[in-house]
Amino acid sequence: MPKIEIDELRCKGCGLCATVCPKKCIVLSEQINNLGYTIAVLDEAGGACVGCALCAEMCPDVAILVFK
Amino acid sequence: MQQVFKRPEALKDVQTHFCPGCHHGTIHRLVAEALDEFGLQKRTIGIASIGCSVFLYHYFDIDVIETPHGRAPAVATGVKRAKPDSFVFTYQGDGDLAAIGTAEIIHAANRGEDITVIFVNNTTYGMTGGQMAPTTLLGQKTSTSPYGRKSEKEGFPVRVTELLSGLEGVAFAARTAVNTPKNLMDAKKQIKKAFQYQVEGKGFSFVEVLSSCPTNWGMNAVEANERVGREMCEYFKLGVFKDTAGI
Numbered sequence: 001m002p003k004i005e006i007d008e009l010r011c012k013g014c015g016l017c018a019t020v021c022p023k024k025c026i027v028l029s030e031q032i033n034n035l036g037y038t039i040a041v042l043d044e045a046g047g048a049c050v051g052c053a054l055c056a057e058m059c060p061d062v063a064i065l066v067f068k
Numbered sequence: 069m070q071q072v073f074k075r076p077e078a079l080k081d082v083q084t085h086f087c088p089g090c091h092h093g094t095i096h097r098l099v100a101e102a103l104d105e106f107g108l109q110k111r112t113i114g115i116a117s118i119g120c121s122v123f124l125y126h127y128f129d130i131d132v133i134e135t136p137h138g139r140a141p142a143v144a145t146g147v148k149r150a151k152p153d154s155f156v157f158t159y160q161g162d163g164d165l166a167a168i169g170t171a172e173i174i175h176a177a178n179r180g181e182d183i184t185v186i187f188v189n190n191t192t193y194g195m196t197g198g199q200m201a202p203t204t205l206l207g208q209k210t211s212t213s214p215y216g217r218k219s220e221k222e223g224f225p226v227r228v229t230e231l232l233s234g235l236e237g238v239a240f241a242a243r244t245a246v247n248t249p250k251n252l253m254d255a256k257k258q259i260k261k262a263f264q265y266q267v268e269g270k271g272f273s274f275v276e277v278l279s280s281c282p283t284n285w286g287m288n289a290v291e292a293n294e295r296v297g298r299e300m301c302e303y304f305k306l307g308v309f310k311d312t313a314g315i
Contacts, residue, residue, distance in 0.1 A: 003069075009083070010083060012087075012088035014289035014290075015288075015289055016089060020248075020249055035083075051072060053072055053073040054249045056073040057252055057253075058094070058249065059093075060086065060088075060089060060090055060091060060092070060094045061086075061093050062075045062079065062093065064073070065073060065075075066071070066073035067070065067071050
């Protein structure tokens with residue numbers, strides 16, 4: 001089962017990952033990290049992650065790791 | 069389960085100072101991936117410029133020289149000539165390369181120095197507060213063109229890649245963007261190609277990467293990312309402008 005790991009200390013909540021996810025399974029949460037940013041989280045309620053890594057490619061902070 | 073996406077080895081595992089959504093981080097990663105692919109990390113000397121790109125030495129696990137504003141191609145020339153076995157690239161913004169450093173870049177390119185230049189164009193001076201740059205688009209509001217840039221007073225945005233393509237010394241010149249996955253993949257390809265030119269000793273290679281600057285454009289990250297495709301790619305056409313070796 002493919003999965004992504006979002007490093008919550010590195011995420012700046014820019015949301016670029018969510019705009020490119022074909023399954024729309026990344027959402028911006030209300031969780032705030034140590035820098036004060038609201039971070040992106042994996043939410044597979046609407047569709048499961050397929051491990052395409054587009055989110056990781058778009059992430060300017062290399063905060064997403066992809067496993068397949 | 070196998071890891072299919074990880075941080076490149078040439079990129080240090082540290083927090084960057086870039087604003088949320090700034091493309092500098094993405095471009096840093098693409099450069100680091102290209103360094104990894106060619107196994108260049110140990111013999112690379114990066115040349116940092118002035119601007120938000122100034123902290124190259126904090127983010128890349130390579131040797132870096134920090135240069136005065138605009139002088140990166142001149143320093144790169146010296147490094148490459150003194151140590152021909154090293155791999156030398158400069159990483160410069162548009163305020164650095166297209167304004168104060170115009171003389172250096174044009175002459176380094178014209179001499180056909182065996183270096184690679186990564187030119188990050190975000191149409192503004194990012195670090196100093198969003199002033200108008202030579203690459204600022206017509207009508208774009210900045211802190212020094214509050215009513216929008218006008219061609220009668222401030223001239224037209226400079227298309228640096230086209231300008232340099234006209235010089236005999238330039239071996240490879242391309243313009244790319246990282247606003248969509250498709251453009252990003254192409255940017256990755258062109259950066260690797262530019263590095264290959266230097267690895268094979270084929271001369272001066274230049275890659276312009278269109279970048280967003282959400283903070284100084286007064287936009288959020290997603291809007292700024294969209295502006296790159298909507299406005300910048302219209303004026304600054306993407307593509308390979310010169311590819312003399314046909315790699």
